Amino acid sequence: MSETLTAPPATPAETPGKRPSRVAEALWLVVPYVVSVVLAFVVGGLIIAAIGRDPIAAFESVLTTSFNTRFGTIETLHKWVPVLLCAYAFAIPLATGKFNIGAEGQLLVGATGGVALGILWSDLPMVVLLPCVLVAGALSGAVWAGIAAFLMTKFQVNEILSTVVLNFISFQLIDYVASHVWPDRGAGHPATTPVGEGALLPGIGQAPPMHTGVLLTVLLVIVIAVFMRRTSTGFEMRAVGANLRAAQVHGIRTSRLAGAGLVVGGAVAGLAGAIEVAGVHGKMLEGMQSNFLILGIIVGLMARGSMLALPFIAFGIAVLEVGAGSMQRTAQVPVEMVLIIEALILLFLLLSDIARAKIRRS
Amino acid sequence: MTESPRLEMRGIVKTFGPVTALDAVDLVVGRNEVHGLLGGNGAGKTTLMNVLYGLYRPNAGEVLLDGQPASIGSPKDAIAAGVGMVHQTFLQVDNYTVTENIVLGTDVPGPLRLDLSEAKERIRDLSERFGLTVDPDAVVEELPVGVRQRVEILKALYRGAKLLILDEPTTNLTPQEVDDLFGSMRAMVDDGMSVVLITHKIRETLSVCDRMTVMRDGRRVETIERADTDAEHLAEKMVGSTTDPGAAVDAAALGAVDADKVEEVLSSVGTTTAVAVRDLVVVNDQGHELIQGFGLELREGEIVGIAGVAGNGQVELAEALAGVRPLRAGTVEVTGRSMGGLATSAWLEHGVAYVPEDRHRDGILPTASITENLVLGSQRSDQVRRRGLIDWGAAKQRAVDAIAEFSVRANGPGTLVGDLSGGNIQRVILARAFARQPRMLILHNPTRGLDIGSTRFVYQQVRKATAAGCAVLLISEDLDEVIALSDRVIALYQGSKAGEWQHGSVDAYAVGRSMTGLGEARV
Ligand SMILES: Nc1ncnc2c1ncn2[C@@H]1O[C@H](COP(=O)(O)OP(=O)(O)OP(=O)(O)O)[C@@H](O)[C@H]1O
Numbered sequence: 033m034s035e036t037l038t039a040p041p042a043t044p045a046e047t048p049g050k051r052p053s054r055v056a057e058a059l060w061l062v063v064p065y066v067v068s069v070v071l072a073f074v075v076g077g078l079i080i081a082a083i084g085r086d087p088i089a090a091f092e093s094v095l096t097t098s099f100n101t102r103f104g105t106i107e108t109l110h111k112w113v114p115v116l117l118c119a120y121a122f123a124i125p126l127a128t129g130k131f132n133i134g135a136e137g138q139l140l141v142g143a144t145g146g147v148a149l150g151i152l153w154s155d156l157p158m159v160v161l162l163p164c165v166l167v168a169g170a171l172s173g174a175v176w177a178g179i180a181a182f183l184m185t186k187f188q189v190n191e192i193l194s195t196v197v198l199n200f201i202s203f204q205l206i207d208y209v210a211s212h213v214w215p216d217r218g219a220g221h222p223a224t225t226p227v228g229e230g231a232l233l234p235g236i237g238q239a240p241p242m243h244t245g246v247l248l249t250v251l252l253v254i255v256i257a258v259f260m261r262r263t264s265t266g267f268e269m270r271a272v273g274a275n276l277r278a279a280q281v282h283g284i285r286t287s288r289l290a291g292a293g294l295v296v297g298g299a300v301a302g303l304a305g306a307i308e309v310a311g312v313h314g315k316m317l318e319g320m321q322s323n324f325l326i327l328g329i330i331v332g333l334m335a336r337g338s339m340l341a342l343p344f345i346a347f348g349i350a351v352l353e354v355g356a357g358s359m360q361r362t363a364q365v366p367v368e369m370v371l372i373i374e375a376l377i378l379l380f381l382l383l384s385d386i387a388r389a390k391i392r393r394s
Numbered sequence: 395m396t397e398s399p400r401l402e403m404r405g406i407v408k409t410f411g412p413v414t415a416l417d418a419v420d421l422v423v424g425r426n427e428v429h430g431l432l433g434g435n436g437a438g439k440t441t442l443m444n445v446l447y448g449l450y451r452p453n454a455g456e457v458l459l460d461g462q463p464a465s466i467g468s469p470k471d472a473i474a475a476g477v478g479m480v481h482q483t484f485l486q487v488d489n490y491t492v493t494e495n496i497v498l499g500t501d502v503p504g505p506l507r508l509d510l511s512e513a514k515e516r517i518r519d520l521s522e523r524f525g526l527t528v529d530p531d532a533v534v535e536e537l538p539v540g541v542r543q544r545v546e547i548l549k550a551l552y553r554g555a556k557l558l559i560l561d562e563p564t565t566n567l568t569p570q571e572v573d574d575l576f577g578s579m580r581a582m583v584d585d586g587m588s589v590v591l592i593t594h595k596i597r598e599t600l601s602v603c604d605r606m607t608v609m610r611d612g613r614r615v616e617t618i619e620r621a622d623t624d625a626e627h628l629a630e631k632m633v634g635s636t637t638d639p640g641a642a643v644d645a646a647a648l649g650a651v652d653a654d655k656v657e658e659v660l661s662s663v664g665t666t667t668a669v670a671v672r673d674l675v676v677v678n679d680q681g682h683e684l685i686q687g688f689g690l691e692l693r694e695g696e697i698v699g700i701a702g703v704a705g706n707g708q709v710e711l712a713e714a715l716a717g718v719r720p721l722r723a724g725t726v727e728v729t730g731r732s733m734g735g736l737a738t739s740a741w742l743e744h745g746v747a748y749v750p751e752d753r754h755r756d757g758i759l760p761t762a763s764i765t766e767n768l769v770l771g772s773q774r775s776d777q778v779r780r781r782g783l784i785d786w787g788a789a790k791q792r793a794v795d796a797i798a799e800f801s802v803r804a805n806g807p808g809t810l811v812g813d814l815s816g817g818n819i820q821r822v823i824l825a826r827a828f829a830r831q832p833r834m835l836i837l838h839n840p841t842r843g844l845d846i847g848s849t850r851f852v853y854q855q856v857r858k859a860t861a862a863g864c865a866v867l868l869i870s871e872d873l874d875e876v877i878a879l880s881d882r883v884i885a886l887y888q889g890s891k892a893g894e895w896q897h898g899s900v901d902a903y904a905v906g907r908s909m910t911g912l913g914e915a916r917v
């Protein structure tokens with residue numbers, strides 16, 4: 033007796049032939065990015081002109097360095113890896129509504145875990161040692177973020193606070209490891225001795241080779257996409273982010289899940305640390321966290337909740353970062369200009385949300 | 395020349411992408427008039443009023459206020475033009491006082507030295523004049539919904555509204571509060587204002603409105619004087635014909651006809667006990683015991699109705715029996731299994747389904763699609779997963795079916811639930827609950843905000859579930875609904891059972907007395 037109620041869903045509502053085309057939907061997604069980037073470059077160009085430099089030359093070197101030489105391309109891909117992984121470290125907990133500001137600490141502790149095995153077990157063959165180094169990196173990052181997760185779920189300590197504090201502790205930790213545990217006295221800068229041969233990620237191609245951490249990252253992109261979209265846990269994370277109360281009422285253990293999100297984020301950042309050790313530096317050194325934390329946050333915010341967008345945005349940011357150095361050389365524009373442009377893109381993107389809401393209403 | 399009407403909307407068209415929400419709608423509201431705006435879920439009532447209030451810009455059409463063309467681009471313009479609106483969900487700053495909330499957003503001299511004494515005087519004056527009793531110094535978060543609503547109305551009056559829009563204001567109110575509200579509305583129109591009242595309840599429309607406009611599917615069906623119409627006529631205009639079997643029962647529950655015209659409902663009460671609740675104690679978030687020693691037995695296929703005035707422990711009872719709120723003391727057994735202390739997910743898996751009262755807060759993921767919302771709660775069940783992963787293709791197909799079966803007015807399964815009309819959101823929530831084929835179903839105000847057609851449909855679904863052996867606990871503030879639907883009625887007063895009646899021997903007045911603590915003896 034399952035009769036449907038009232039009339040079938042109002043026919044006048046669905047005007048035939050005017051389906052929301054996928055093209056239109058995609059445009060709604062892409063246009064704000066294009067507009068924001070263009071606007072950011074316009075404003076950035078004005079600033080460059082104001083300090084008496086040539087904006088065209090500056091932008092040319094920023095945008096082409098990555099593609100003109102093999103060296104630039106490889107460097108861009110090598111930058112893409114930690115930027116993207118730190119962006120995941122920020123975005124995954126954000127899906128459950130938690131702010132992980134600790135990616136650099138997790139990266140450093142991950143690097144420490146990786147470097148420790150790489151030095152202690154340096155005689156082991158690569159098939160054994162390299163996976164150990166990478167796993168150790170991920171686990172160390174997970175444990176480090178796990179401290180914040182534990183404080184958050186057990187004692188309601190704000191995760192922003194704890195992850196930031198843990199960053200500072202991690203600086204001390206790697207300083208201690210690099211100057212007291214396995215110091216490389218000849219380096220002239222706090223750094224550890226190199227890891228064993230077997231701990232290094234093999235390279236692809238010649239002069240310079242691309243490390244296979246790039247391929248590993250591509251794989252991880254796919255795994256994370258499937259995880260968020262297809263697994264129950266991924267769905268639950270999105271549900272918690274969308275409406276915490278409703279998620280609870282429907283049987284999702286929200287605080288456990290938020291904690292898990294932080295730990296997973298930490299693991300990804302830790303893996304980034306291990307990849308930096310095994311693929312780029314061959315050891316751990318002070319300052320290796322670079323500005324990956326802030327770049328990761330920028331990328332994570334720019335993606336506005338879309339895990340799929342992260343790899344592409346991270347690539348764009350890597351291009352800018354790599355181009356920054358050559359811009360300084362060729363156009364005498366300070367490298368900081370690039371960070372300003374990145375911040376401007378983010379700003380315009382956030383403004384575009386407001387504009388879009390207005391346009392959609394009318 | 396006759397006086398021009400207070401409001402005239404002509405040929406208003408509003409589309410959202412491919413959806414035409416308003417299709418050339420006209421609306422005329424006279425001076426000193428309470429104008430009822432009726433229509434099914436998704437008919438376009440809220441959208442029409444949002445256009446008037448400047449929240450949406452129409453694609454076509456014009457608005458005239460007091461005969462003058464008005465261009466209203468934002469709520470600010472609307473307020474300046476003398477239009478005030480009270481939405482169903484209020485935007486209030488919880489830890490501010492009533493006065494601060496009312497003054498918020500108006501021009502006050504210097505934020506640092508806020509002198510509110512004058513404002514307070516005006517608020518007192520307004521609240522006396524229109525019978526909107528409220529303490530200007532009370533902190534908003536401590537006020538019940540009914541009083542918060544008065545604050546919202548006062549906010550509009552304080553800003554000089556001549557035309558007040560109330561969007562389904564009565565759904566959260568007790569019968570007494572409804573009477574008070576209608577009294578205030580009368581006082582307003584006597585004072586020269588005009589009021590637009592959006593409601594699904596025909597009885598309310600008939601008792602307070604001077605004229606009404608009925609909408610259906612984004613169009614205006616008819617505008618009619620109170621004197622020229624009756625309940626049956628209005629119901630017919632809203633849904634079409636009302637002459638099928640079973641309609642009388644539901645119509646009674648909706649207040650469209652008298653309760654004693656209703657015949658007996660065939661029930662499907664079994665002999666096995668499905669749910670046993672003993673000595674239940676539940677505390678609210680502040681730690682107060684709002685359910686005190688409550689006991690209840692539900693047999694398979696039985697519908698037990700809990701009648702009560704809001705705030706007598708209904709939310710706590712519902713949440714405790716749904717496994718969402720821990721039991722302070724006592725036991726709950728569902729089909730023989732003791733559920734106390736288990737995680738919410740275990741209750742869900744054991745066949746307990748819950749339709750919460752606060753649908754926006756507890757029921758939906760607003761930024762997720764209908765498909766995803768229907769999956770919520772069963773994301774770990776084998777129904778939804780294939781080889782460990784969620785099968786979205788199948789989920790989408792089920793969503794398409796649910797949309798058709800529950801007549802959800804939406805573009806498709808990908809529509810975000812936050813974009814649906816109030817009643818359509820509830821349809822999604824109900825579709826989800828019934829799809830679980832529950833053993834125990836807890837319904838808290840399930841038909842609030844639903845139109846007649848949807849309400850009838852819900853009743854049919856409930857009966858279908860009981861025929862399959864599901865035990866139903868119907869917690870509702872709508873006494874007519876409880877009496878019409880339940881095999882047994884329990885009155886809840888201050889967290890305890892204050893009376894119990896079998897179907898057929900229910901005396902509405904006795905239930906009413908027990909609900910308000912005036913019953914003879916506790917059972
Ligand atoms: N922001 C929006 N985006 C897309 N569609 C919308 C939006 N707002 C309303 N609609 C659609 O417009 C139609 C009318 O909605 P509206 O909220 O006006 O209905 P209503 O008459 O108030 O119904 P109810 O009684 O359920 O509250 C619905 O089909 C709804 O899905």
Ligand SMILES: [Mg+2]
Nearest residue numbers: 439440815816
């Ligand atoms: Mg509405």
